[in-house]
Amino acid sequence: MRSTRRHLLKAAAALPLAAHAWPARAAAPRTLVARPARVNLVGPAYPDTEVWSFDGTVPGPIIRIRQGARLRVDVRNELSQDTTVHWHGIRLPNAMDGVPHLTQKPIAPGETFTYDFAAPDAGTYWYHPHSRSFEQVARGLYGALIVEEAEPPPVDRDEVWVLADWRLDRDARIQPDFGNLRDLSHDGRVGNTMTLNGQVRDDFRVAAGERLRLRLINAASARVTALEFKGHQPVVIALDGHPIEPQPPEGGRIVLGPGMRADILLDAAGMPGERYQVVDTWYRGREYRLVDLVYDDRRRRDRPPQAFFRLPANKLPEPDLDRAERREVVFSGGAMGGMTAATLDGERLDPRALIERGKAWAVNGVAAGDHDGQHDVQPFLTLRRGTSCVLAMANDTSWPHPIHLHGHAFRVLSVNGQPSRLREWRDTVLMQPREKIDIAFVADNPGDWMFHCHILDHQQGGMMAHVRVA
Numbered sequence: 001m002r003s004t005r006r007h008l009l010k011a012a013a014a015l016p017l018a019a020h021a022w023p024a025r026a027a028a029p030r031t032l033v034a035r036p037a038r039v040n041l042v043g044p045a046y047p048d049t050e051v052w053s054f055d056g057t058v059p060g061p062i063i064r065i066r067q068g069a070r071l072r073v074d075v076r077n078e079l080s081q082d083t084t085v086h087w088h089g090i091r092l093p094n095a096m097d098g099v100p101h102l103t104q105k106p107i108a109p110g111e112t113f114t115y116d117f118a119a120p121d122a123g124t125y126w127y128h129p130h131s132r133s134f135e136q137v138a139r140g141l142y143g144a145l146i147v148e149e150a151e152p153p154p155v156d157r158d159e160v161w162v163l164a165d166w167r168l169d170r171d172a173r174i175q176p177d178f179g180n181l182r183d184l185s186h187d188g189r190v191g192n193t194m195t196l197n198g199q200v201r202d203d204f205r206v207a208a209g210e211r212l213r214l215r216l217i218n219a220a221s222a223r224v225t226a227l228e229f230k231g232h233q234p235v236v237i238a239l240d241g242h243p244i245e246p247q248p249p250e251g252g253r254i255v256l257g258p259g260m261r262a263d264i265l266l267d268a269a270g271m272p273g274e275r276y277q278v279v280d281t282w283y284r285g286r287e288y289r290l291v292d293l294v295y296d297d298r299r300r301r302d303r304p305p306q307a308f309f310r311l312p313a314n315k316l317p318e319p320d321l322d323r324a325e326r327r328e329v330v331f332s333g334g335a336m337g338g339m340t341a342a343t344l345d346g347e348r349l350d351p352r353a354l355i356e357r358g359k360a361w362a363v364n365g366v367a368a369g370d371h372d373g374q375h376d377v378q379p380f381l382t383l384r385r386g387t388s389c390v391l392a393m394a395n396d397t398s399w400p401h402p403i404h405l406h407g408h409a410f411r412v413l414s415v416n417g418q419p420s421r422l423r424e425w426r427d428t429v430l431m432q433p434r435e436k437i438d439i440a441f442v443a444d445n446p447g448d449w450m451f452h453c454h455i456l457d458h459q460q461g462g463m464m465a466h467v468r469v470a
Contacts, residue, residue: 032060032085034107034129034141035078042193042200046172051140052079058198059162059219060127060143067122067147073115075107082106082131085115087145088259088404089125089241089427092117094447097406100131102448102466107131121314121409122149123241124215124261126162134221134456135178138167138189140198142219147241153309155265156210156300162198163256163290164219165191179460185335185360187399188222188258188455194280196291203294204278206268209301213237214264218256221456224400224430226253226282227290231270235308238263242409242425243311250421253281257402257430259454263311267304270295316409316425317442324388324440327381331431331453331463333361336398342367342462359462361397361453367462368452379468380451383443390440395431401458404428405467407449410441428454443469 037053040046054060065071077083084107086098096117100106107113119125128142144160152158167175167189183189193200206212214234218225234254235246240261249255254262270276275294281287333339333351341350342362349367354360359367364380383389390413395401409427412420415437431437452464 030063030072031074031076033076033078034083039140039198041166041195041198042168042172049166049168049172049174051174052136053140054143058140059164060141062144062146062160063127064146064148065119067150068118068120070116070118074112075115076112077107077109079109081136082108083129083136083141084113084131085127086130086406087115087117087125087127089123089261090117090145091120091407091409091445094407094445094449097447097449098130099406099450102450119147121241121316122147122311123238123314124160124217124263125241126217126219126261128219130450134189134460137219137456138178138191138221139174140164144215144217146215149312153213153311154305155213158213158215160215160217161196162217162219163225164195164198165223166193166195167191168193179358179457181355181358183222183457184358184461185355188457190223190283191220194223194288194290201291203275204291205294205296206270207298207300208268208270208272208295209299209304210268211304212266212268214266216254216256216262216264218258218260220258222258224255224257224282224402225280226255228253228279228281229266229276229293230279231276232266232293233269234264234266236262236264237308237311239424240409240426240428241314242316243313244422244424246308246310255282255430257400257428257454258456259402259404259428260430265308268293268295268300269304272297272299314409314425317444319388319390319411319440319442321388321390321440324390325383326390326392328364329391329393330364330396331361331394331401331403332365332396333367333462334397334399334458335360337396344462345369354462358460361458361461361463363451363463363465366465368459368464379448380465382468382470385443385446385469387443388440389443390438392436392438393431394436395433398433400430400432401463402428402430402454403452404454405441405449405451407445407447408441408443410439413438413440443467445469
């Protein structure tokens with residue numbers, strides 16, 4: 001497998017939701033500054049890379065709060081573009097969701113916006129811009145948001161792995177070809193260099209006998225990852241922040257589309273001095289080693305704990321499937337997709353005309369325009385508050401799409417007509433080409449909520465809509 005270095009050389013209301021009674025412990029205000037910075041991504045043999053960052057680091061600072069606590073963050077924009085911050089996966093008030101033109105005025109250069117909300121659900125979440133996100137995320141603007149359980153589970157270490165890729169030239173400079181038509185109409189801006197917590201890493205050190213909780217976050221703008229921990233048997237305990245029955249990953253691989261997260265228990269069952277690869281095998285012919293687990297001379301215990309635990313469930317409203325509204329959603333377009341036409345800004349256009357306007361994808365036959373929040377477009381779905389809804393989604397394209405719904409969590413009901421094995425709660429689900437997935441949620445959070453593909457070139461290229469809960 002090619003290492004990453006070799007691959008580089010080759011190539012308004014700030015309150016809890018009224019429908020719930022979550023406790024809100026005040027948190028100390030903090031400031032996040034979105035600004036340019038220089039960081040070393042690839043190692044000492046390469047120059048530092050000019051990035052966009054929160055507080056000068058990539059990823060940005062890890063924010064940790066307790067479940068039910070309030071978070072207050074003043075975001076100051078020192079970039080040359082408007083920006084916002086979206087708190088991905090958090091069920092928060094609509095005014096705090098960070099979607100320009102839809103939920104807030106964009107944060108202009110030199111301005112500050114205060115985000116203030118309670119975090120109702122424990123789990124692994126993250127934050128990133130929703131203004132020109134196909135560029136700003138690819139330049140390094142993202143960070144982890146960890147909402148801790150009231151009683152943390154018994155592990156020796158709680159570690160966050162933020163996974164992201166970069167499109168770099170031979171001098172470790174970010175290639176500025178953001179939003180090009182090939183990326184937009186194919187698989188997005190898949191980079192040539194993968195980082196773990198902002199660095200190309202050789203080693204991640206562990207001690208024999210210890211148990212780790214690894215919080216995996218895919219912050220890439222387009223890359224799907226499928227991690228294999230050679231010589232180890234990870235156990236998945238949460239997906240997109242929400243607990244599941246502990247179990248090994250399906251097929252031995254932890255698959256995460258952009259925006260998705262997984263919490264795993266990793267028992268260090270090796271011996272001092274041993275090393276084992278963690279590899280990403282999603283793209284055939286482009287497999288690579290992410291990092292090596294390296295056992296140092298310490299020994300935590302003779303063997304890891306034997307018993308597994310289930311995290312306490314978050315209090316999510318259960319959809320009433322017998323009374324749920326059922327809506328069909330078809331995602332279409334892209335290269336080799338066969339889409340014959342779509343509506344853009346009220347005009348029916350063929351694929352050639354769409355491409356000329358920088359669009360290649362559609363949701364129910366409508367390609368989103370150039371406003372991130374689509375404030376001038378009607379919602380594709382309006383639901384009365386408290387309604388249960390089933391979305392029967394069909395990926396009528398030749399490419400995978402991680403589909404993300406803001407402001408809510410949903411149950412995955414079925415895949416290609418077969419009941420979901422886990423019926424897990426998620427906020428982002430990865431749809432394979434020509435796949436059908438049914439999801440269900442309770443529309444209990446009022447406002448206009450984005451619904452889009454989290455391959456950010458696809459979002460920019462039209463695969464975006466919004467749901468209104470009134």
